[in-house]
Amino acid sequence: MCATCPFREGSPHAHLAPALELSARTEASRICHSTGSSAINYRTGKPPMLCRGARDIQLQQFFHMGFIEAPTDEAWESKCKQMNL
Numbered sequence: 326m327c328a329t330c331p332f333r334e335g336s337p338h339a340h341l342a343p344a345l346e347l348s349a350r351t352e353a354s355r356i357c358h359s360t361g362s363s364a365i366n367y368r369t370g371k372p373p374m375l376c377r378g379a380r381d382i383q384l385q386q387f388f389h390m391g392f393i394e395a396p397t398d399e400a401w402e403s404k405c406k407q408m409n410l
Contacts, residue, residue: 327359332378342378349379350386 326333331341338358349355354375361373381396388396393404 326377327357329359330357330376330378332376332381345376345379346382349376349382354383355379 329336329338331338331345336342345355356373357376360369360371362368380398384393384396384398384401387393387401393400
């Protein structure tokens with residue numbers, strides 16, 4: 326997680342976490358506000374990356390659904406290989 330991630334304890338952007346969590350669970354992966362272009366940091370000059378906090382929530386959800394064996398990037402990558410994605 327970046328230093329100001331809404332999912333990090335004590336983040337100045339913690340108020341955004343509930344809406345970002347809902348979006349990560351029901352719509353798509355979120356882009357980190359510290360990369361790419363965002364409403365918080367505008368143009369960062371860094372390539373867009375997935376939000377680690379939102380990704381961790383997605384991995385937990387996939388794990389609890391039984392879709393992946395563990396809530397990790399490695400388990401996700403293994404599942405993608407298994408499905409030829």
